[in-house]
Amino acid sequence: MATPRPPRSPALGQPGGVVHLTAECWPFARTGGLGEAVAALARHQGAAGQVVTVLMPLYRAVRDRVPRLQPVGPRFAVELAGWSTQARILEAAPDADEVGESGPARVLFLDLPDAFDRPGLYGEGGTDYPDNPWRFALFCRAALSILPWVAPEARVVHAHDWHTALAPVYLRTDWAADPFHQRLASVLSVHNAGYQGHCAPETLPRLGLPARLYDWRRLEWYGRVNLLKGGMAFADAVVTVSPTHARELCAPDTGFGLHGAFVALEDRLVGITNGIDQRVWDPARDPDIAAPFGVGDLAGKRLCKAALQRTFGLPVSDSIPVVAVCARLAAQKGLDLLLAAEVPASVPVQLVVLGEGEPEYARALTALAAAMPDRVAVQLAFRDRLEHVLLGGADLLLMPSRYEPCGLTQMRAQRYGAIPVAHRVGGLADTIEDGVTGFLFDEYTPDGLVAALRRALDHHREPVAWRRLVRAAMARDFGWEGSVERYQTVYRRACRDRARPSAS
Numbered sequence: 001m002a003t004p005r006p007p008r009s010p011a012l013g014q015p016g017g018v019v020h021l022t023a024e025c026w027p028f029a030r031t032g033g034l035g036e037a038v039a040a041l042a043r044h045q046g047a048a049g050q051v052v053t054v055l056m057p058l059y060r061a062v063r064d065r066v067p068r069l070q071p072v073g074p075r076f077a078v079e080l081a082g083w084s085t086q087a088r089i090l091e092a093a094p095d096a097d098e099v100g101e102s103g104p105a106r107v108l109f110l111d112l113p114d115a116f117d118r119p120g121l122y123g124e125g126g127t128d129y130p131d132n133p134w135r136f137a138l139f140c141r142a143a144l145s146i147l148p149w150v151a152p153e154a155r156v157v158h159a160h161d162w163h164t165a166l167a168p169v170y171l172r173t174d175w176a177a178d179p180f181h182q183r184l185a186s187v188l189s190v191h192n193a194g195y196q197g198h199c200a201p202e203t204l205p206r207l208g209l210p211a212r213l214y215d216w217r218r219l220e221w222y223g224r225v226n227l228l229k230g231g232m233a234f235a236d237a238v239v240t241v242s243p244t245h246a247r248e249l250c251a252p253d254t255g256f257g258l259h260g261a262f263v264a265l266e267d268r269l270v271g272i273t274n275g276i277d278q279r280v281w282d283p284a285r286d287p288d289i290a291a292p293f294g295v296g297d298l299a300g301k302r303l304c305k306a307a308l309q310r311t312f313g314l315p316v317s318d319s320i321p322v323v324a325v326c327a328r329l330a331a332q333k334g335l336d337l338l339l340a341a342e343v344p345a346s347v348p349v350q351l352v353v354l355g356e357g358e359p360e361y362a363r364a365l366t367a368l369a370a371a372m373p374d375r376v377a378v379q380l381a382f383r384d385r386l387e388h389v390l391l392g393g394a395d396l397l398l399m400p401s402r403y404e405p406c407g408l409t410q411m412r413a414q415r416y417g418a419i420p421v422a423h424r425v426g427g428l429a430d431t432i433e434d435g436v437t438g439f440l441f442d443e444y445t446p447d448g449l450v451a452a453l454r455r456a457l458d459h460h461r462e463p464v465a466w467r468r469l470v471r472a473a474m475a476r477d478f479g480w481e482g483s484v485e486r487y488q489t490v491y492r493r494a495c496r497d498r499a500r501p502s503a504s
Contacts, residue, residue: 165231246271308393329357334400
């Protein structure tokens with residue numbers, strides 16, 4: 001049986017250890033960008049010398065799929081609202097390629113079978129588990145209870161999204177007088193404010209929360225309990241995943257009903273853009289594309305385009321632009337706008353769609369491909385390798401998202417010389433320079449999308465202008481190093497401010 005590791009000395013200038021509490025962490029469990037972002041942040045923090053621990057639930061899918069899970073210490077009791085269960089900690093040792101060459105993050109799984117030994121992460125058959133708030137409340141309490149043991153060097157608890165938003169609440173209420181927990185600063189990252197963790201007021205006692213917290217300044221939200229709002233009220237700092245999105249969340253029409261709570265945070269709200277792993281997303285060394293290429297030699301890009309067309313069953317032609325869509329098939333991603341704009345009927349392009357999601361969009365795109373087999377190809381089973389093939393060969397990437405807190409695909413696309421055409425929102429506005437590395441549109445209409453796409457095609461018809469655009473995009477630095485340093489600044493400030501008067 002494995003035993004807890006002794007604490008390591010924090011890197012120079014770092015505020016002690018960091019513990020990430022998350023519902024997802026790639027490659028173990030991921031339904032969207034959350035798991036990938038948490039894994040990448042933890043990995044790059046570790047590579048920078050930070051002492052990093054990631055705690056996540058042991059889902060049934062993880063237990064069945066991940067080999068070499070080892071118990072860490074004995075079983076222990078977890079209590080919530082007078083109810084008690086037995087839990088244990090398991091550890092996975094990811095390969096060096098997954099955690100970086102130095103400073104790997106330690107990933108621990110909390111085995112709570114009553115809550116997480118189920119077929120799905122959050123639900124089954126398209127329906128959420130009705131007790132999700134209780135499940136993740138139990139996870140938060142179990143995670144906080146073991147920190148003195150598994151992460152004695154910790155100084156920051158970094159919670160992610162509504163699933164772990166109760167951690168800052170519990171720290172400042174139930175553990176407020178405990179010497180170890182009292183010193184911990186809490187940071188809450190809001191990756192997607194569209195998901196907030198709502199439940200009925202009568203659920204509060206089952207979550208171990210006193211009735212006094214059902215207040216508009218804390219967890220009350222239009223007659224419901226809002227876990228994300230509660231975490232925001234109690235956290236020492238709140239981070240969203242791009243500066244533009246942080247500003248959007250403070251506006252009534254883009255704040256998901258929480259704009260008042262975001263405004264109230266004042267300087268505790270910070271926007272930090274996610275990065276991408278530039279070792280993985282490197283066209284000069286990518287084993288999944290047909291030929292390597294780089295800023296100084298774009299010849300391989302033409303071979304990759306031909307390979308993409310063959311892979312997706314389209315006529316091979318270097319002259320016709322290939323427009324890629326790589327996204328979850330959902331309203332948030334602007335699929336309704338794409339369909340209403342009648343791409344590619346309205347513009348002379350080949351359209352390649354890679355993604356999975358809502359059946360209505362899958363049916364509409366499949367019908368479009370059947371009607372225009374030489375112009376449209378659709379792959380509804382997402383595979384990581386195909387994303388590399390798609391971006392390696394595409395001329396353009398279309399991202400007409402209604403909102404996009406950060407977005408990763410537009411950064412990967414630029415690395416591969418696939419020029420993004422995107423709605424000017426959130427992280428898209430922060431990572432695409434209009435007319436220099438991509439094309440942005442402000443008006444969320446089919447006409448707005450088509451106008452931006454036509455601007456891009458005008459450039460594509462001018463070889464010199466197009467090469468200048470492609471090289472500028474490929475030269476952008478989207479690595480995690482700058483983001484990690486900005487998180488360290490947030491951590492240092494949160495540690496200084498952790499002694500502010502409690503919101504409880």
